Amino acid sequence: RVEEAGYAISNIDSTLILVEPKIGAHRGAIRKRVSELLSVEEDAIGIKAKTPEGMGTDEAAIAHVTVLLKRAGVRKRTGRSAIK
Structure with missing residues (x-):
């Protein structure tokens, strides 16, 4: 639906609030899977x-x-203005 509306995902920021399981060891795998599912670069997650x-x-x-x-x-x- 996002693409149909003419948009693309720029980045995703998520915070998980939980006691268990600890996700530290799984963070890379989670980022990889979200990247695959949403067609977004891993470094944007x-x-x-x-x-x-x-x-x-x-x-x-x-x-x-x-x-x-x-x-x-x-x-x-890029952080540089196109106006000179």
Whole structure:
């Protein structure tokens, strides 16, 4: 649907809030699979993990994900202005 609307995924930032399992050892595999599923470069995918303080249970998990979209065909900015 994103592509049909004329957009592409620029980057993904995710935070997983859970006690178990620890994802440190799995972070690379998760990034690789998300990259494959969404056709996004692995270096455009950020995954962080936190423990839940005050959530009250070790059986719950929360995921916060932010996806930045760009118009399809638009290159990344280099930081230099095109106006001289």
